[in-house]
Amino acid sequence: AQSxxxxxxxxxxxEGTPVLxxxxxxxSYSPSLFWxxxxxxxGLQLLLKYTSAATLVKGINGFEAEFKKSETSFHLTKxxxxxxxxxxxxxxxxxxxxxGTSYGKLTFGQGTILTxxx
Amino acid sequence: xxxxxxxxxxxxxxRGQQVTLSCSPISGHRSVxxxxxxxxxxxxxxxxxFSETQRNKGNFPGRFSGRQFSNSRSxxxxxxxxxxxxxxYLCASSWGRDRGKDEQFFGPGTRLTVL
Numbered sequence: 001a002q003s004x005x006x007x008x009x010x011x012x013x014x015e016g017t018p019v020l021x022x023x024x025x026x027x028s029y030s031p032s033l034f035w036x037x038x039x040x041x042x043g044l045q046l047l048l049k050y051t052s053a054a055t056l057v058k059g060i061n062g063f064e065a066e067f068k069k070s071e072t073s074f075h076l077t078k079x080x081x082x083x084x085x086x087x088x089x090x091x092x093x094x095x096x097x098x099x100g101t102s103y104g105k106l107t108f109g110q111g112t113i114l115t116x117x118x
Numbered sequence: 119x120x121x122x123x124x125x126x127x128x129x130x131x132x133r134g135q136q137v138t139l140s141c142s143p144i145s146g147h148r149s150v151x152x153x154x155x156x157x158x159x160x161x162x163x164x165x166x167x168f169s170e171t172q173r174n175k176g177n178f179p180g181r182f183s184g185r186q187f188s189n190s191r192s193x194x195x196x197x198x199x200x201x202x203x204x205x206x207y208l209c210a211s212s213w214g215r216d217r218g219k220d221e222q223f224f225g226p227g228t229r230l231t232v233l
Contacts, residue, residue, distance in 0.1 A: 032220055032221075034221060036224075042226065043122075043208060043224040043225055043226040043227050044208065044210075044224040045224070046221055046222075046223065049221050051220070090161065094220060105151070105163045105166060105174045105176070106151070106153075106161075106163060106210075106222060107163070108153075108160060108161040108162075109160075110160050111160060111161075
C-alpha cells in the first residue's frame with residue numbers, strides 16, 4: 001500500500017522569497033514520486049519526477065525536490081517565488097517497479113495551495 | 119506532439135441519466151488512467167487501461183465503467199448519475215510500462231455537473 005501526506009494545505013510567500021512545500025510518503029515498494037501543479041481550471045502539469053536515479057531532482061520553472069529515504073520525504077523547493085507560481089501543488093506516489101496490480105495508479109496527496117504576494 | 123485531449127469539456131446532466139466521457143492519449147502511449155477530482159475527496163483513481171484491458175481499478179461503484187479501443191483511445195461511462203458524481207474527471211496517459219517512463223500526462227478534464 002502507498003500513501004502521501006502533504007503537510008501544509010496552504011502556503012503563502014512573498015514574490016522573490018523561497019518556496020518550500022512539504023511531502024511525506026509511505027510505500028511498501030521502492031516508489032516513484034512526482035510533483036504536479038494545477039492552475040485554476042486547468043489540468044495537471046508534471047513539474048518533476050523521482051525514479052531511483054539522483055536523489056536531487058530538478059524540474060521545470062526552477063523547482064527541485066530531494067528524495068530522502070530515511071525521512072520518507074520528498075519536499076518541493078524553489079529559491080525565488082514568482083507570481084505565476086500561484087497554483088495548487090500535488091505530491092504523488094506510485095509503485096516504481098514495472099508490473100503489479102498498482103501499476104498505472106497514482107496516489108495523490110491532498111494538495112497545497114501556494115499563494116504568492118507581490 | 120499533441121497532448122491528451124478530452125471531450126466534452128463541460129457537461130450538465132440530471133440525476134438518473136448516464137454519461138460517456140472520451141479521452142485521446144498522447145500518440146504512442148498505451149496506458150490511460152482516469153481520475154475524479156472533487157473539493158471534498160481530492161483526486162481519486164478510478165481505473166487504468168492498458169492495451170484494451172483494465173489493469174487496475176479504484177474503489178468506485180460499478181456505475182463507473184470504462185473501456186479502451188485498439189487505438190488506445192478510452193471512454194468512461196457513468197450510469198444512473200447521482201448529485202455526488204459532480205466533479206472534474208481527468209484522463210492521463212503514459213507509456214504504461216518500465217520504471218522511468220511511468221509519469222502520466224493529463225488532459226484538461228471534463229467538468230460534469232449533475233442537477
